């Protein structure tokens with residue numbers, strides 16, 4: 001008797017808790033889209049990713065307002081879905097942060113393509129685009145780049161051998177890169193790099209010889225771990241060059 005009274009209650013409690021757990025992971029906000037006619041993002045995003053920042057993830061990218069976090073948020077992935085059930089899909093769009101910006105109390109300015117993807121159909125996408133700004137909910141999700149390793153792109157503004165600047169591409173998972181060290185591979189002397197802006201890490205007078213980069217990954221619980229690439233950056237590195245680190249994270 002006691003059991004049969006109790007179990008529906010337990011079941012209900014469990015169900016309510018589950019529902020809370022799921023909905024609490026989404027945060028309500030608003031999203032707009034880039035006013036340019038381009039479907040994708042912008043080549044000149046505040047993260048410093050260049051054309052990668054416009055086209056990565058098929059062009060499903062976004063500028064973030066507070067979530068930009070002084071550049072720490074660059075490369076983070078979010079599931080963003082609009083909330084009008086007549087027009088919006090459950091899944092919404094998964095975007096990568098490649099720029100900073102806000103308009104009309106938005107947390108996200110999506111690429112036109114990502115904004116359209118929040119709709120159920122092409123017709124409802126036209127309707128959403130006409131609205132311009134919509135209510136959304138979002139949550140951070142893991143980034144996924146199948147068959148890609150973390151990749152170093154030497155920034156175009158680098159000047160061998162005096163000024164070394166680079167961005168980090170294709171970081172999977174949902175951790176932040178909060179520090180980067182540059183090490184000499186011969187005597188293992190490392191120095192901490194500066195975040196110049198966005199996802200751009202720099203140093204003047206880098207050591208000579210092949211270089212190795214270490215990245216500090218931090219998660220929500222403030223667990224931290226250094227990741228050391230398999231591959232070094234050759235000593236004759238050049239502005240614009242792209243190097244596969246040989247490692248990936250999840």
Ligand SMILES: *[C@@H]1O[C@H](CO)[C@@H](O)[C@H](O)[C@H]1NC(C)=O
Nearest residue numbers: 147148149230244245246247
């Ligand atoms: C990733 O790095 C590993 C070595 O650690 C290499 O074998 C593999 O080919 C790389 N993958 C890609 C897609 O470049």
